[in-house]
Amino acid sequence: MTNLVVHDLHKRFGGLQVLKGVEFEINGAELIGLIGPNGAGKTTLTNILDGAIKPNSGTVYLNGVRIDQLAPYQVAKVGLGRTFQVTRSFRRMTVLENLYVPAMALDRGYSKARIAEKAMEILEFLTIDHLRNEYAQALSGGQQKLLELGRLLMHDPEVIILDEPFAGVHPSLMEIIYNYINRVNESGKAIILISHQMDSIFTLCKRLLVLNGGVLIADGPPDEVKRDPTVIEAYLGTDEDEDMHHDAQASQA
Amino acid sequence: MNKKNIPQMAGAALIAAFAIFPFVYSANDYPYIMHILITGFFYAILASSWSMLAGYAGQFSFGHMGFMGIGAYTTALFSHYLYLTPVPTNLCTEFPIGDMYLIILDPIGITSSTLTQDCLRQALDIWDGSVQVTPMPVWLGIALGTMMGGIFGLLIGLLVLPLRAAYLALFTLGFSEILRATVSAEIAVTRGQAGIELPYLFDNGITLFGHQFDKTDKLPPYFAMFFLLLACLGILTWLAKSKFGLFVRALREDEDAAAALGVNTVRYKVLVFVITSMMAAAAGAMMAHYIRIISPNNLIILQMSLVVAMAVIGGVEHFVAAALGAILLEYMLEYLRNSFEIGPIVVDMTTWRLVVFGILLMLTLRFSPKGLLVPMIDYFKRGHVRKETMAKRNAENTP
Amino acid sequence: MEFPVFFWAALGWMMFWGVLGSIATRYVYLHKDLDTSSTRLLGSMMGAATGPIGLVPLWIKTPEITTRLIIFATLGTLGVFMTAFALADPGNLCVTNGSFVASQISNGVIIGIIYGFMALGLTLIFSILGVVSFAHGEFYMIGGMVTYFMTTVLFPEVTPIVGIAAACILTFMLGALFERLFLTPMYDGRVDRPVEYGILITFGLAFTLQYFVQATVGANPVKAKRFFDFPRLRLPSAEDPWLIKTSRGNMELFETISISNPRFTAAVMCILVFIALMYFLRHTWTGKALRAVSQDRQAAAIAGINPDRMNMLAFALGSMIAALAGAMLVQAFSWLPQVGAIPALRSFVIVVLGGLGSIPGAFLGGIIVGLVEAAGTGCIPDPQKAASYIPAYGMIVLTLTLLLRPTGLLGRKFASGTHGKF
Numbered sequence A: 001m002t003n004l005v006v007h008d009l010h011k012r013f014g015g016l017q018v019l020k021g022v023e024f025e026i027n028g029a030e031l032i033g034l035i036g037p038n039g040a041g042k043t044t045l046t047n048i049l050d051g052a053i054k055p056n057s058g059t060v061y062l063n064g065v066r067i068d069q070l071a072p073y074q075v076a077k078v079g080l081g082r083t084f085q086v087t088r089s090f091r092r093m094t095v096l097e098n099l100y101v102p103a104m105a106l107d108r109g110y111s112k113a114r115i116a117e118k119a120m121e122i123l124e125f126l127t128i129d130h131l132r133n134e135y136a137q138a139l140s141g142g143q144q145k146l147l148e149l150g151r152l153l154m155h156d157p158e159v160i161i162l163d164e165p166f167a168g169v170h171p172s173l174m175e176i177i178y179n180y181i182n183r184v185n186e187s188g189k190a191i192i193l194i195s196h197q198m199d200s201i202f203t204l205c206k207r208l209l210v211l212n213g214g215v216l217i218a219d220g221p222p223d224e225v226k227r228d229p230t231v232i233e234a235y236l237g238t239d240e241d242e243d244m245h246h247d248a249q250a251s252q253a
Numbered sequence B: 001m002n003k004k005n006i007p008q009m010a011g012a013a014l015i016a017a018f019a020i021f022p023f024v025y026s027a028n029d030y031p032y033i034m035h036i037l038i039t040g041f042f043y044a045i046l047a048s049s050w051s052m053l054a055g056y057a058g059q060f061s062f063g064h065m066g067f068m069g070i071g072a073y074t075t076a077l078f079s080h081y082l083y084l085t086p087v088p089t090n091l092c093t094e095f096p097i098g099d100m101y102l103i104i105l106d107p108i109g110i111t112s113s114t115l116t117q118d119c120l121r122q123a124l125d126i127w128d129g130s131v132q133v134t135p136m137p138v139w140l141g142i143a144l145g146t147m148m149g150g151i152f153g154l155l156i157g158l159l160v161l162p163l164r165a166a167y168l169a170l171f172t173l174g175f176s177e178i179l180r181a182t183v184s185a186e187i188a189v190t191r192g193q194a195g196i197e198l199p200y201l202f203d204n205g206i207t208l209f210g211h212q213f214d215k216t217d218k219l220p221p222y223f224a225m226f227f228l229l230l231a232c233l234g235i236l237t238w239l240a241k242s243k244f245g246l247f248v249r250a251l252r253e254d255e256d257a258a259a260a261l262g263v264n265t266v267r268y269k270v271l272v273f274v275i276t277s278m279m280a281a282a283a284g285a286m287m288a289h290y291i292r293i294i295s296p297n298n299l300i301i302l303q304m305s306l307v308v309a310m311a312v313i314g315g316v317e318h319f320v321a322a323a324l325g326a327i328l329l330e331y332m333l334e335y336l337r338n339s340f341e342i343g344p345i346v347v348d349m350t351t352w353r354l355v356v357f358g359i360l361l362m363l364t365l366r367f368s369p370k371g372l373l374v375p376m377i378d379y380f381k382r383g384h385v386r387k388e389t390m391a392k393r394n395a396e397n398t399p
Numbered sequence C: 001m002e003f004p005v006f007f008w009a010a011l012g013w014m015m016f017w018g019v020l021g022s023i024a025t026r027y028v029y030l031h032k033d034l035d036t037s038s039t040r041l042l043g044s045m046m047g048a049a050t051g052p053i054g055l056v057p058l059w060i061k062t063p064e065i066t067t068r069l070i071i072f073a074t075l076g077t078l079g080v081f082m083t084a085f086a087l088a089d090p091g092n093l094c095v096t097n098g099s100f101v102a103s104q105i106s107n108g109v110i111i112g113i114i115y116g117f118m119a120l121g122l123t124l125i126f127s128i129l130g131v132v133s134f135a136h137g138e139f140y141m142i143g144g145m146v147t148y149f150m151t152t153v154l155f156p157e158v159t160p161i162v163g164i165a166a167a168c169i170l171t172f173m174l175g176a177l178f179e180r181l182f183l184t185p186m187y188d189g190r191v192d193r194p195v196e197y198g199i200l201i202t203f204g205l206a207f208t209l210q211y212f213v214q215a216t217v218g219a220n221p222v223k224a225k226r227f228f229d230f231p232r233l234r235l236p237s238a239e240d241p242w243l244i245k246t247s248r249g250n251m252e253l254f255e256t257i258s259i260s261n262p263r264f265t266a267a268v269m270c271i272l273v274f275i276a277l278m279y280f281l282r283h284t285w286t287g288k289a290l291r292a293v294s295q296d297r298q299a300a301a302i303a304g305i306n307p308d309r310m311n312m313l314a315f316a317l318g319s320m321i322a323a324l325a326g327a328m329l330v331q332a333f334s335w336l337p338q339v340g341a342i343p344a345l346r347s348f349v350i351v352v353l354g355g356l357g358s359i360p361g362a363f364l365g366g367i368i369v370g371l372v373e374a375a376g377t378g379c380i381p382d383p384q385k386a387a388s389y390i391p392a393y394g395m396i397v398l399t400l401t402l403l404l405r406p407t408g409l410l411g412r413k414f415a416s417g418t419h420g421k422f
């Protein structure tokens, strides 16, 4: 069973203390929402879990392996994958080649034909199979996000962190991403979903983590967290609708 | 016939044409044309390996000519300073190897106030023709040069790991300038601006196709350089088609994303430096034996500019196009050398042709950034993609 | 003479502790949950200067890293290095002859001001366009060439100001034209990789300009005549001039420091133009707009500034600054079409050392590089070698900067981005 243990993470950039003792644990195929105001340290936390930056102190164990001092590619091999807040497809490689990169890098001993087959299956699921030989830069922003999610399916890690997957995505693609998240979760993977879209978070997640100013101020089922006074004060505000309205504007900008 | 295969077939035809050219061509300017082609192959190796480094892996290094120089100077110094003799000289630094002695000459530079002859010449005077001195084999020098290129490629590759874009370009340019400065300054060893002379590529001549070729004949070096080019292109093609090519392109596009997906970016970045540096060094070593002199002038920025221009005009992201561009442009450069007259004004083209070249480079970058040859190749190879996409899209829209 | 082993041993010792200090200090600070942004620099300097004597207390006490502490350690390193040099080569001019050292230092500072001025152009271009112009050296060369032809060949009677002005106008227009024709596709996503495009296209321009000049004027070295003569001065008195003594081409201060006229006038000119430029940047609308664009392109565009126009202005102005540096130095050095390569490389070094985008950084970096080159050319025993190695001095500075303080001395921090990790 998947087991991610984050213990007492501290991170600072120059004089700025961004994470102050973040601590949580994931057991099994949980679907967890990670929310918090801009600058709370969500992306920084993702970067630390993924190995892109090193924490000043604290540890991260994934299935018993300590990953906080590993390089990103080693973390990927241990079984943690992430998407980026700003979409980062390999723009001048074809859609299929984009999917082949993780499959070849992790080298699970599958044949070329098997990899190609799986890639096609994923593209069909994400409804971008007709674009398979196009360069990724020819895809729309939303399609590139789907492509990034597809890469993650090829990577097939135990823990997936999605950094704001709904930002700037057309409503018609939202459903595909919903299906994606549910399907991946049902296949036994743990997912950490970072988003500002409260309705999505509340529909999808069974557990919420709230980060504020580098401190994890709440951890529990959505209904409970919603009523937590510190969370309301720090983030949700009194009027939830207003907040969502604000976020929609922010993601358009 | 499948349109997709046209570029492959054109390539095969071209290889065949270059392979039989020396046998069918027989005009008066035969040595001259052969020389241009050999030089063209040399630049083709440099341009295609640079396009792997810059175009494929996105490492815009301006130190490529430096690696070429490392290969050339390694073999030059090797053949210049090391000899084998059956008896000790008792003058030089020497080590017994089997029943021979490995002699290391003392560096006396071009002119030395205390010595007019190096230690081996002094010994030869004493022996007075009674002892046979064996120079080092040329192929060993070339192999050493290639290895040395790889070692420096590794060092530079590690040094520039955290650098991107402009920083990388500056640092590598600086590296090649330091190399040039060192070679110019250490006159005692490298003979500075005067340059070091090297033995012929085939110093004792060679028998090919039942025909005895003299060491000055152009055909053996032609095929040596041609096969080196084919070998390099073969290796590059193989690399590009394997996961190496996939990974270096991924790290060119986005290093962090590639790393997050499990690509060991450090290893591939260093590896691409090592491989391309070895190719440049091999080309440099072989070329040095062909033109038989290497001097710091081969390391000036102009040379690097030529390689960059050739690769860009051919197509920087396609090493075969870069190689072809190099051969074509080398020919063009030679062709443009002929000065001409407009009325009373004599236009000396030796420098103007470089201006033409520079303008061509800028115009290509501006109006056809993929190069002049790649769009043609793409037309055949990728023409079907758009059609496919459109067909699918139309089919979906009209259920 | 040969350096004794002693010198290399001392250097090896310093390097060992420097490397160890830079790695271990960072590790220690990281694990005590402290700010690590300057640990590399401080650790290496402390290690090189004092070895374990300074490092161990540093690791135990882990004080807050202040600028003063860094400067202290750096000066210590310099002191140890110079002591080792002096002990190794006691007969060297740099050790025995105080007036030689004073002359080298003041000439280093003077030439450093000119270097810094030239680098300023590069920094200006970079901070507005995000491009490192590889043609910077060629604009420098053209500035010198035009000035040479105007002042020495065509109009030797007219004041040299006219020649300098002509060089400025020409290069300004050339820069603007090039920017319009070739750099505009970078701004709107018409090229796939704008940064690489910028490198290659300016590289192509450099190549074209260099050989265009060579084709038109030839490859023989030329040298402009002195622009201005010094007035004859004897201070405090004609008999006993211990303060200042000038001849037409040279100036002597305190009877020890000797400064040649061309370099002096060049530095003064650069400072004057720099003051004018600062006035322009801080007190005119266009200058303020330029600075606004360099800080936040989008915000500036919203405020009604046309960033496109600023791109053109910045490239033209930056190129003109390089040309002006060339115009001033053509009276000091002999001039060739290839003369731009080393100054261009040097400008890059200075800009990285000072911090990309920082104007005071460019001057500070220029002076440091000027001093390093003066020390290198003056103190290395074999003068011919010392001169040949000029490009290497800058590269050593560059390598150290990139390893120890990648943001440069006064640079803004580029947390990420297309120009490098820094």
Ligand SMILES: Nc1ncnc2c1ncn2[C@@H]1O[C@H](COP(=O)(O)OP(=O)(O)O)[C@@H](O)[C@H]1O
Pocket (backbone or CB within 6 Å): A013, A016, A018, A036, A037, A038, A039, A040, A041, A042, A043, A044, A045, C415
């Ligand atoms: N590389 C960095 N250097 C300096 N500060 C950074 C860096 N990355 C993030 N920060 C700062 O850390 C804080 C948290 O950022 P981030 O993790 O991106 O927040 P979130 O994703 O929750 O909006 C912000 O104040 C940001 O400015």
Ligand SMILES: [Mg+2]
Pocket (backbone or CB within 6 Å): A042, A043, A044, A085
């Ligand atoms: Mg974020």
